[in-house]
Amino acid sequence: RVPVIAGTGSNSTAASIDLSIKAEALGVDGLMIVTPYYNKPNQRGLIAHYEAIANETILPIIIYNIPSRSVINMELDTLVALSEIPSIKFLKDASGNLDQMTRIMAKTKGNLEVYSGDDSLTLPLLAIGGTGVISVASHIVGNDMKKMMEAFQNGNHTEAARIHQSLLPLIQALFKHPNPIVVKYALSKIGVEVGSLRLPLTEMTEREKQEFDVIWDEYLNTQ
Numbered sequence: 001r002v003p004v005i006a007g008t009g010s011n012s013t014a015a016s017i018d019l020s021i022k023a024e025a026l027g028v029d030g031l032m033i034v035t036p037y038y039n040k041p042n043q044r045g046l047i048a049h050y051e052a053i054a055n056e057t058i059l060p061i062i063i064y065n066i067p068s069r070s071v072i073n074m075e076l077d078t079l080v081a082l083s084e085i086p087s088i089k090f091l092k093d094a095s096g097n098l099d100q101m102t103r104i105m106a107k108t109k110g111n112l113e114v115y116s117g118d119d120s121l122t123l124p125l126l127a128i129g130g131t132g133v134i135s136v137a138s139h140i141v142g143n144d145m146k147k148m149m150e151a152f153q154n155g156n157h158t159e160a161a162r163i164h165q166s167l168l169p170l171i172q173a174l175f176k177h178p179n180p181i182v183v184k185y186a187l188s189k190i191g192v193e194v195g196s197l198r199l200p201l202t203e204m205t206e207r208e209k210q211e212f213d214v215i216w217d218e219y220l221n222t223q
Helices: 013-026 043-054 076-082 098-108 119-127 138-153 157-174 181-189 206-222
Strands: 005-007 030-034 061-065 088-093 113-116
Touching (some): 005 013, 030 043, 043 061, 088 098, 098 113, 113 119, 138 157, 138 181, 181 206
Parallel strands (some): 061 088
């Protein structure tokens, strides 16, 4: 009932190809491939990386651009070139740069659907022609995120803005500590047990939990 997207990115092209082939054999519906981290390839290297992976799989590919974690940013000309590859259909952009996303959509001419990688930019991205969001907050407030997007798509921009405004403090709280520390705690609050964190991530302190609880309760009181 639900499409399954496998994250098969790596800073080794060969390793990413191997993971992608294995994921395809398991029957997943698509791949999300993060920009290579640590070794900091140049833009020519990024094009070669994604081309090599795309040549080894028939699955649709989501490019995941997240400079805060991978250090490098995928530039406009790089994404325009990659959008010509038939299996590269989507971009998850967590650059936080709406001007960049606007230029990408304008230059790729519909070949690349752009999703926000930042929950707080979901509504602004929709307003400039984006498709949606690949979301962290939706783990706990997915229905409200959906309502916001549906309100916008139905032309009820005032209601979409209201929902966005009520969601924003909660979204900011979810990212106050490295992801997924806070969202795991939030899931435990609504009865979804997802296990403990793996080092080097550590549990929130009792004070940090109390601070989140205040924001969570305030959010619930607005609904």
